[in-house]
Amino acid sequence: MRLQLFLGLVAIAVGWIIYKCRQSRITPIHVLNPAYDYIVVGSGSAGAVLANRLSKDPSNSVLLLEAGRECPSLADVPVAPAFLLQTESDWSYKTEPQHACCSIFKDKVIQCMINPL
Numbered sequence: 001m002r003l004q005l006f007l008g009l010v011a012i013a014v015g016w017i018i019y020k021c022r023q024s025r026i027t028p029i030h031v032l033n034p035a036y037d038y039i040v041v042g043s044g045s046a047g048a049v050l051a052n053r054l055s056k057d058p059s060n061s062v063l064l065l066e067a068g069r070e071c072p073s074l075a076d077v078p079v080a081p082a083f084l085l086q087t088e089s090d091w092s093y094k095t096e097p098q099h100a101c102c103s104i105f106k107d108k109v110i111q112c113m114i115n116p117l
Contacts, residue, residue: 011077036063085111 040051043066051064084090093112095102102108 011080014077032063033061036061039063039065041065042067 037060038051038054040047040054040062043051043064047064047066051062054060055062086092095110095112097108098110099108102110
C-alpha cells in the first residue's frame with residue numbers, strides 16, 4: 001500500500017515537472033507570419049521529417065500544423081495515459097470486434113488512446 005502511494009506521488013511530481021517544462025510550446029496567433037512558403041498538415045513521423053527538411057533551408061518559411069491542443073502533462077507519465085481514456089484528451093477510437101482475441105474486453109473491442117492534443 002505504501003509503495004503504491006509513493007509511486008503515485010512520484011508520478012504526480014513527474015507530471016507536474018513535465019507540465020511546467022512544456023507550458024510555452026503553443027505559439028500565440030499574433031506571432032505567426034501572415035504567409036508561409038510551405039504548410040505541412042500533420043506532425044506525424046512523415047510530416048515532422050518533411051517540415052524539418054524543408055526548414056533546413058533558411059530562405060524557406062515552414063508552418064507545421066497539428067490537430068488538437070496542448071497535451072496534458074499526465075500524458076507523458078508512463079502508464080498514466082490510461083487515466084485519460086474517455087476524457088477530452090481522447091478521440092475515443094475503438095477497434096473493430098476481434099473474433100480471435102481480446103476476449104477479456106467488452107464485445108472484444110479495444111479502446112485506443114489516440115491523443116488529439
